[in-house]
Amino acid sequence: CSSTRKVPSTEGKVAFNFIQINDVYEIAPLEGGKTGGMARVAYISKKLKSENPNSFLVMAGDFLSPSVYNSLKVEGQRVRGKQMVEAMNAAGTDIAIFGNHEFDIAENELQQRINEASFTWVSSNAFHKKGNSQQAFAKTDRPVSEPLPPYFFRDIKSVDGMQVRVGFFGIVLPFNKANYVIYTDPLETAERLYNTIKDSCDLVVAITHQSMEDDIRLAERLPNLALIMGGHEHDMRKQLVGNVWILKAHANARTVFITNVVYDRGSKKIEVMPKLLEVSEKIPSDSLTQVVVDKWNRISSENFASIGFDASAIVLEKGEPLDGRESEVRSRSTNLTRLVVKAMEWAAPEADLAIVNSGSIRVDDILTAPVTQYDFLRTLPFGGGLVEVEMKGALLRRILTSGEENRGIGGFLQYSEKISGNRDKGWDINGLPIQDSVSYRVVLTDFLLTGGEANLNYLTETNPLIT
Incomplete structure (x- = not known):
């Protein structure tokens, strides 16, 4: 799961960028076109990649569900996040992890989305339950099934031949108890994988989808992480815990975090410089991604019309x-x-x-x-x-x-x-x-009566105080 690209270096330093989004449920802009939109995110990412090819567009979970599109059918099948995967592919997404809402959709629907994605999935603590067995989720649309890795490496090479190896892992909170998913403890898994890969790379980046409190605990437990790119809160979060930045952009791509990372090969020091960018109507749209957005806007209008809306x-x-x-x-x-x-x-x-x-x-x-x-x-x-x-x-x-x-x-x-x-x-x-x-x-x-909401597990039809 490694790849190599050449990027500029300065006096023994290698620089690379992350363009981070999380919790994106709408591919089109919001507020009458004023904010957000995957075509604008794509423009930002592709422009940065043209300036530094070692730039990576990262989705930190929650993008397949919930969405109004998921109530629609195309060719007899529920959409179930297909529009997001198409938009993310067009945008040139590099890395994605599961959020808790990825497991809202049915097992076969999630499998279809995994297969359709052109980006790298990483899943460190969420596994596919098949009967009594636990195995990695996998891309199954190829001659040999390709398991989603629990971690992977990217090798970044500068024009003068210096190389930096970055290790990644991705964890999700074990909240959604879908019957086809098995979780391992996020913090214990993160610590174990960090210790597994830290000596095989120059720096380790965590991509997470969990509460800010859990991200803080992760930064405290693993103080030598280079960065935590997170999701789940929906509000922007930016906090330095020790030397570890924890970053979460606003939901629905209202903002993106652009984080420049500079690694000094000599001193082995890491400099992390995050910048929050508002995704406003001032930002142009990437034409390829806009074609996808327009397609799905048309599909949604036709579908809603067919059911009376x-x-x-x-x-x-x-x-x-x-x-x-x-x-x-x-x-x-x-x-x-x-x-x-x-x-x-x-x-x-x-x-x-x-x-x-x-x-x-x-x-x-x-x-x-x-x-x-x-x-x-x-x-x-x-x-x-x-x-x-x-x-x-x-x-x-x-x-x-x-x-x-x-x-x-x-x-x-x-x-x-x-x-x-x-x-x-x-x-x-x-x-x-x-x-x-x-x-x-x-x-x-009816969802509330399932006991599935946080701290409301007692609210079910079997509660003796419901008559």
């Missing part, structure tokens, strides 16, 4: 912007989350209240008028349904408290405005305390 139809002609930014909806109520909750209440008029996990709201955008049907489709791309249940007040209070404790992640709960309070003062409904022994009728997403 007009993607371009205006739903709200005017009004204040609707705030669906994940940094906001995962920490507080916004006008968009209140609109979602009110829609649930309208659909279930007999319910006392509605609850939805903020992770269901994936638009990560400010929707400005005019707001279209497509905007609402991409706001709630997972699909699924609503369920109504009767639950005791004791369970309802516990759920509301768990939601508060999930602030900052997808398990933060949005609920009816008739609910007030907090875990310290207690919870009220319509101004009256929620009573432990009283039954309340609650409408919620």
